[in-house]
Amino acid sequence: MNKSIYISIFGLSLSTINDLKNIIYSHFFNQYQIQWTHITDTRLQLLLINDDFADIDHVEKISKSNIQILKLKKNHDCSGELIDETLYLPVKSPETLYDWIEQALDKVNMAVIAQTASTLGFENEHRVPKKISHQALANAFHKVHEEYAGIRHFVLENNQNIMACFDLKNKEFYQNPEFNFIAEGHFDIVPANLNTVVQFKKYFQRKELSHGIWQFIWDHAPDHVPNYGNAYKLQHWPQPSLLKQRTELLKISAYLSKGCTVAYIHEKTNISVHTIHRYLYACDIAQMMEEISVTESLDAVAVSVEIQEVSKVRSFFSSLRAKLGL
Secondary structure, three states, X not given: OOEEEEEEEEOOOHHHHHHHHHHHHHHHOOOEEEEEOOOOOOOOOEEEEEHHHOOOHHHHHHOOOOOEEEEXXXXXXXXXXXXXXXXXXXXXXXXXXXXXXXXXXXHHHHHHHHHHHHHHHHHHOOOOOOOOOHHHHHHHHHHHHOOOOOOOEEEEEEOOEEEEEEEOOOOEEEEOOXXXXXXXXXXXXXXXXXXXXXXXXXXXXXXXXXXXXXHHHHHHOOOOOOOOOOEEEEOOOOOOOOOOOHHHHHHHHHHHOOOEEHHHHHHXXXXXXXXXXXXXXXXXXXXXXXXEOHHHOHHHHHHHHHHHHHHHHHHHHHHHHHHHOO
16 A cells, blocks of 8 residues: 655645646656645645745745745746756656655655654663564564565555665665654554655665564564474575674574474573574574475484494494403
8 A cells, every 4th residue: 555645735726726736746656645634634735836925824834844835826928947946837748747746755754754763762761662562563464575565665564654674686685773652552564655665775784684574573572483394495595684692693503504403403502492483583583594304404423423432332332341251
């Protein structure tokens, strides 16, 4: 579903307003759900207003907010030109208007991101970050491959605030580093609109898709996740972004790169079983591992070596008894 944008056109004749609406809708309807609204709507984002009304008190007030304002003025000599945030009518070629709207939406989106980051920074000092249930995480990523098969771009949303964006075709993951806090409410993954994709690729660091998903799951999965009772082998090593627990995670990666069970890793390293299960859960969601037969794992190799050692000892004592005539 495309993101909604709220636009008001004020102070012009009905025919001019309809012409502008048609121009805007024909260009942006594939990217946004365009909501035509009134000048006092608290959701308003873009205001196109007759220059004669630009000085009224309400416009002066909202000009200090995040609402982007474009003044419109009739002047056939300057028709279609944009000068000092004033677009001169009639609009003969709409490219100038399109460019203004795209730049205005960039400003709106970045202001929202900055405001969200600031708010979250304050809340982080007063609230404990909320983990997402493992069922919600699994269901959200399951939809990407089942319900949304064939769609390329997705966003991760928390209460309709966009935390991250990823591109399946190019295997890219982008996350706003300031928005790493899950608030109470709804988490979901939904198809992204093109403008959001462009914004995230422009302003945030690219990660390889599976590594980005692994890190997101590791950061937000609860302590208790499904148990992994079989043997597993890594297809790709995760790249943990934080130093905390990095040594433990690299040890787990080293063992799983050969293929083994949770019990084997715990026995060899004494790393918490819960930590190993969380690691495997993140790998599972990020599609970075495969299940293998226990007979192909390090567990089987260890048993085989142990049997060989026992056999050698028995053989030695049998030979010794024979020499001694016992």
